Amino acid sequence: MKITSLLVLxxxxxxxxxxxxxxASDVTHFGYFQRSSIREFIVFVSRTVAKRTPSGQRQSVxxxxxxxxxxxxxxxxxxxxxxxxxPVRSAFSLLNQVLDxxxxxxxxxxxxxxxxxxxxxxxxxxxxxxxxxxxxxxKLLKIQRELDETKIILHKTIDSVLARGxxxxxxxxxxxxxxxxxQMFYNQAKRNNQCCSIL
Amino acid sequence: MPVKxxxxxxxxxTQEFQSVAxxxxxxxxxxxxxxxxxxxxxxxxxxxxxxxxxxxxxxxxSKIGFGIHQTxxxxxxxxxxxxxxxxxxxxxxEIQELTAVIKQDITALNSAVVDLQxxxxxxxxxxxxxxxxxxxxxxxxxxxxxxxxxxxxFKEVLTMRTExxxxxxxxxxxxxxTSSKDSPNPFIRQRPLAVKSETGASNSLPQWANGSAxxxxxxxRKQTDGESQPLLQHQQQQQQMVPLQDSYMQSRAxxxxxxxxxxxxxxxxxxxLATLVSQQGxxxxxxxxxxxxxxxxxxxxxxxxxxxxxxxSSNRWLMIKIFLVLMFxxxxxxxxxx
Numbered sequence: 110m111k112i113t114s115l116l117v118l119x120x121x122x123x124x125x126x127x128x129x130x131x132x133a134s135d136v137t138h139f140g141y142f143q144r145s146s147i148r149e150f151i152v153f154v155s156r157t158v159a160k161r162t163p164s165g166q167r168q169s170v171x172x173x174x175x176x177x178x179x180x181x182x183x184x185x186x187x188x189x190x191x192x193x194x195x196p197v198r199s200a201f202s203l204l205n206q207v208l209d210x211x212x213x214x215x216x217x218x219x220x221x222x223x224x225x226x227x228x229x230x231x232x233x234x235x236x237x238x239x240x241x242x243x244x245x246x247x248k249l250l251k252i253q254r255e256l257d258e259t260k261i262i263l264h265k266t267i268d269s270v271l272a273r274g275x276x277x278x279x280x281x282x283x284x285x286x287x288x289x290x291x292q293m294f295y296n297q298a299k300r301n302n303q304c305c306s307i308l
Numbered sequence: 309m310p311v312k313x314x315x316x317x318x319x320x321x322t323q324e325f326q327s328v329a330x331x332x333x334x335x336x337x338x339x340x341x342x343x344x345x346x347x348x349x350x351x352x353x354x355x356x357x358x359x360x361x362x363x364x365x366x367x368x369x370s371k372i373g374f375g376i377h378q379t380x381x382x383x384x385x386x387x388x389x390x391x392x393x394x395x396x397x398x399x400x401x402e403i404q405e406l407t408a409v410i411k412q413d414i415t416a417l418n419s420a421v422v423d424l425q426x427x428x429x430x431x432x433x434x435x436x437x438x439x440x441x442x443x444x445x446x447x448x449x450x451x452x453x454x455x456x457x458x459x460x461x462f463k464e465v466l467t468m469r470t471e472x473x474x475x476x477x478x479x480x481x482x483x484x485x486t487s488s489k490d491s492p493n494p495f496i497r498q499r500p501l502a503v504k505s506e507t508g509a510s511n512s513l514p515q516w517a518n519g520s521a522x523x524x525x526x527x528x529r530k531q532t533d534g535e536s537q538p539l540l541q542h543q544q545q546q547q548q549m550v551p552l553q554d555s556y557m558q559s560r561a562x563x564x565x566x567x568x569x570x571x572x573x574x575x576x577x578x579x580x581l582a583t584l585v586s587q588q589g590x591x592x593x594x595x596x597x598x599x600x601x602x603x604x605x606x607x608x609x610x611x612x613x614x615x616x617x618x619x620x621s622s623n624r625w626l627m628i629k630i631f632l633v634l635m636f637x638x639x640x641x642x643x644x645x646x
Contacts, residue, residue, distance in 0.1 A: 167556055252567055274584065292605045294605065302615055
């Protein structure tokens with residue numbers, strides 16, 4: 110489950126190409142000579158997809174072996190390139206987070222952008238590395254995983270409690286035998302004192 | 309081996325037996341007709357109710373026993389099926405059906421046994437003879453034990469089946485390395501990915517309207533779909549996007565429901581855990597009392613033994629003294645005589 114790239118674009122009202130505001134790509138697993146072409150490819154596909162995503166919509170496109178998820182919110186569009194195994198829901202919640210973070214840090218200044226910005230946004234790079242595991246992005250997935258682990262632990266606990274119950278049962282039997290034996294012992298000792306007069 | 313005809317004195321009491329049976333039968337039918345309680349008929353009523361209860365109890369117990377027997381037969385079939393699963397020919401559907409059926413049976417039998425026990429307790433409070441009450445409690449305990457062993461077998465069969473599945477999955481991964489789903493946790497839920505396709509269709513409008521109307525109450529995000537209605541000329545895209553939005557929302561709703569049901573299950577598990585632990589606490593208290601009794605007994609026995617020891621040793625002293633006195637007298641007599 111891998112995220113290859115995360116982008117934030119500004120979608121123009123109609124017609125013209127979207128403007129790239131932030132770009133974080135991880136192309137390290139391609140050969141050295143293919144990297145620049147891969148980056149161009151990412152830029153081009155993200156522009157196309159963002160152009161075709163109407164405002165307020167989520168969209169997922171299958172392109173070769175990548176899934177491109179895009180979410181357009183009021184003209185600000187977040188796009189993620191993920192492989193097929195990444196769960197769709199986590200992808201969209203990740204895009205949601207990215208958009209929130211962008212709006213928090215840049216406010217509304219992006220509306221004025223006309224050309225591709227070349228500055229890197231460190232949050233996006235961190236997000237790319239942090240969210241390789243979908244559980245980080247999607248709280249629901251994390252909660253579900255933790256709950257399942259808890260359920261497994263509880264099953265083991267119940268098994269051990271049942272074993273404990275069996276041991277307690279054997280203990281109670283042994284202790285009742287012990288008390289009966291000690292009572293007989295006491296009676297025997299008492300009887301020694303009584304009827305025989307030692308001569 | 310020739311049988312010697314034994315000249316045993318026997319009395320033919322068949323007539324008495326038949327008269328008693330006829331009398332009882334008459335008292336049954338007469339007790340059923342009468343309404344007012346009188347001493348003899350009340351006793352007959354009691355007897356009849358006792359006998360009716362007894363037969364009712366027997367009937368229910370035999371039904372439960374039969375049910376347990378059938379369930380154990382099905383369980384053995386399930387065990388055989390689970391054992392013989394091979395990698396390619398997996399009777400999963402049958403196994404799942406059988407598992408569901410057996411689970412239902414076991415829960416039904418469980419509730420029936422609990423009912424039977426309540427019934428038996430309620431009847432035993434009516435001051436019946438101790439023999440019948442002990443017999444009924446023994447029968448109920450036996451049924452409970454058999455049901456528990458059947459449940460244990462069921463659990464073992466299920467664990468064996470999951471292990472087999474895991475082994476098969478591993479072997480499958482060994483042979484086909486490309487299609488490896490990266491899900492070590494079998495509970496990861498994934499929605500099917502929606503693929504965009506350029507299909508033109510004219511029935512997108514009712515789909516759109518139905519989609520937005522049904523889920524707009526639940527998800528405020530869907531309100532934006534209403535705003536984008538003027539873009540109806542992109543019918544093709546929207547036909548794909550509505551299912552995607554729906555599937556996204558649905559997947560979120562489904563995930564939430566899963567989380568909620570998991571939490572609920574955890575709650576029940578905790579409750580069962582608490583019940584088990586409280587029952588075991590009672591057992592622990594009993595063990596403690598037993599040990600206290602043992603301690604008291606052993607201390608008393610030790611005291612008795614000490615007294616015994618004292619008495620023995622003091623007796624010996626007494627014996628020595630007496631012996632010395634005797635010796636002294638002997639010496640005196642010897643001197644006196646000699």
